[in-house]
Amino acid sequence: MMNDVLLEIKNLRTYFKLHEGILKAIDGVSLAIGRNRVLGIVGESGCGKSVTARSILKLVPAPGKIEGEIWFHGGEKPVNLAALPPTGNAIRDIRGREIAMIFQEPMAAFSPVHTIGDQISEAIQTHQSLPKPEARGRTIEMLKQVGIPIPERRVDNYPHQMSGGMLQRAMIAMALSLRPKLLIADEPTTALDVTIQAQILRLMKRLQAELGMSIIFITHDLGVIANMADDVAVMYLGRVVEYGTVRQIFENPQHPYTQALMQSIPKLGSKGRGRLASIEGTVPVPLDPPRRCGFADRCVHFIPGRCDADVPPLIDTEAGHQVRCILYE
Amino acid sequence: MQNGSKALIEVRGLKKYFPIQEGLLRRVVGHVRAVDDVSFDIPAGKTLGLVGESGCGKTTLGRCIVRAMEPTAGEVILRVNDQEFDLTKLSAKELRAVRPHIQMVFQDPYLSLSPRKTVLNIVGEPLYINKVAEGRALEQRVRDLMDLVGLDVKYLNRYPHAFSGGQRQRIGIARAISLNPELIICDEPVSALDVSVQAQILNLLQDLQREFNLTYLFIAHDLSVVEHISDRVAVMYVGKLIEIGDTEELFQKPRHPYTEALLSAIPRPDLSRPMKEVTLEGEVPSPANPPSGCYFHPRCPYAKDICKHEAPPLVDMGNNHFSACHFAKELDLQGVGE
């Protein structure tokens, strides 16, 4: 079993000490990502998806503090990323080479004053001692692989000369240019149109199979998750409330939040224009949150004295399927 | 395109060209055809969904209809109280008198409410401007509106920064219905919201429609949302309307290859329906420099020679379903199924 796991997150807590109190962006997340698998993390805005991704690479901004363990089994020996200094050489070697990340906003990932090609070549050269022409050749090769037409010409484009979809491809090319073992994709298609999104999703699937890497795919779109992920973690208010294979999550959602989420989206092809099952209230901000189930306020199965007594434990309901809800105790 | 009965609003040949200027003297060197000869109508109490990819001109169309922008050409005919107005021809003063009939709900709940005003002032502003109510009466009316859209009236004196995105959208809706409008243009009202909150707002919009017999032009890029809320759907591509038809028919039996591609590109939360292998290649062309003939031909899997040279007109396919494709009659296109 251990051999199949590439990254193991144990009891991760990322807190931001703010003027108003302690913001518990991540409050005890444990996850495992298998080799050559795609883990989808799904949840609504503010539930801590991006902070989880950033915590893995120790890219959490200033007042953020990371606690817990993040074991990376990519090298000869397992490394605890959480224990590495955030600006040291050790983590910098892992970033990019072993674990790469792509972001929602491709514009923000590229510097506007250098060409796409220069930026990708430079990323290659900082990790591998390659002469310049070879790095450029490798860049063109990568751009071609992500489906950019006429890569020999595009390589000399500046970011503003490319469309959003093209840039997102270039960013994927940059992330994959070092053949990382793990790719973290934080909402890589949210800013794109459906037809472009479909192209990018297919591309990522193809590359994942070809290169044999693992992907953590973050999104709020259940449709994207169903098409991309092998395993799914549903997050709410800084915690994983349900974890299982795609099949388990989509065919047998168990947590009331997962169930409600599935029911609240309109389904294509279902002509009945009845009311949608909505979830009452809004997603709270985890500022000094009380020790209770985060979903209790909005839950239709709320049991006074039980749900608000403590944080429910993660309960195994079937092999590989875990739910954080007392209904399954 | 006429269907006998008089629609609440009729858009005829609406165009909006933005000049492209260059040089010191701002010489006009071309035009962005953001909206190019669009016509449709919406009967009272119905919802027309308007979909299309980013930059195809949905927002511009919505703003031209309410004349937040001056259209380049075309007519927008509004029929209320047995009167007919062509909005594009009205003077500023006449327009102000008609304005209460058409309101708008905006996409970004953070930019659409003035940060300097309380809920009372935001929701009450249209009433105040049009001298519908004042003082206590105005406050009472605002309380009623807040109640109607599901906001706690004790938040009356709060500023927008105190509210979440969904609640702000409710405030925006309360403001939009304050003058009892006939038509509401909803420009991506749920795009910025969380899925769970999106459902609340969609339900609210439907409830209000039923209660006040509202007519919606519902702009969105999420096709499942559009299918859910619309009676009819119009599809735009690079400023042009390429297909319009009743929701069910359009989703089950699209008559334009672009609509088919759009539908097949949606990732669905359903394991038995994995995403199709063939999807559109290439990108949406720029409206400043569109391709020749049918704008869709460079990406169209069914394109033939004629598509490169001739722009297809919007033709009736029967059943009040229109499509702008040379081969609309021959092609057997796939819908979403089930």
Place this chain on the structure above:
Amino acid sequence: MDATKDSAQKSITGRGTEITAEERYYMASQSQLMWRKFRKHRLALISTVFLIAIYFLAFTYEFWAPYEMQTQHEDYLTAPPMVIRFVDSEGNLRAPFVYGTSNELNMDTFTREYVEDTSQIYPIQFFVRGQEYSFWGLFKSDLHFFGVENSKIFLLGTDGLGRDLLSRVLAGSRISLTIGLVGVFLAFTLGCVLGGISGYFGGATDTVIQRVVEFLISLPTTPLWLALSAAVPPRWSPIQVYFAISIILSIFGWAGLARVVRGKLLELREYDYVISARLAGGTDGYIIFSHLLPGFMSYLIVHLTMAIPGMILAETALSFLGLGIRAPAVSWGTLMQDAQNVRSIAIHPWLLAPGIIVIFVVLFFNFIGDGLRDAADPYKL
């Protein structure tokens, strides 16, 4: 941020008399939020306090200055600053005092050297009667904040003609500090009107105004200032010169402002909430006054705060070169003329005092501008 979470914690009682801290935050208007945010910027807050104090001193300098600024004290030519002491030569603690000084000409360097005479002790007295002055031409008085009896006190030293530098710096502050305000006010009026016209009407008007603005911005300002100031007739009274200089300064200042106003106006005009007001039937006048003006006020204030030190520096530079304010009027720039050569700075370093004060005032303005800029967008964390 979130309203459902706090509804559980809220303690609004039946009558709604009790208001929690959170509720107060939610009911805080934008200006209240801005003030809260500004208060958190320590440096800006401290700078504000200092600047208010400095402006207060400038407006009432006659009272604070121990002497009339033109009075020449023949026995004290280029005297160094005196030190306020609390302990005398025998080691006794006493009320603040200064020693008397005597001077002699050093025949080697031909400079006057001042020596403290520790046997003469002059306690500093407050609210003393001294030289008579006319306060803003309103009434005459001879009350001064401090002074010494039977001797002189020069806390910042004197200049080559024996004039008290402290009194002159205080007197100069009135012109130097206000010329920035007047200049910015003129630039602001011009900039707002022209920028507003440009942004609101657009079209050809806009193009013409923008070209003029671009032209003005691309001109090298210093030589033009020099040329314009040199053209001010020498016979003009100090007041006339004062206004002439502030107009010269604002001629170039307005162009930048007009740009800011126009840009902001164009941006705001497309804001959803402004469009929404138009859809509600608001007239142009209504929209301008209730949405556009308040919308960019905060940005304008930031911009203005940043523009004032530029004007102060410009005036100082012009006067330093002898082209701005002319004697008998004094400003910080004219005072610094005395520090124009290296030799005099080396021997009489206190003549640099006006320069140091200019630096501080400019810094204070910049800190405040910084704080205001942060506060202008109170919703950003």
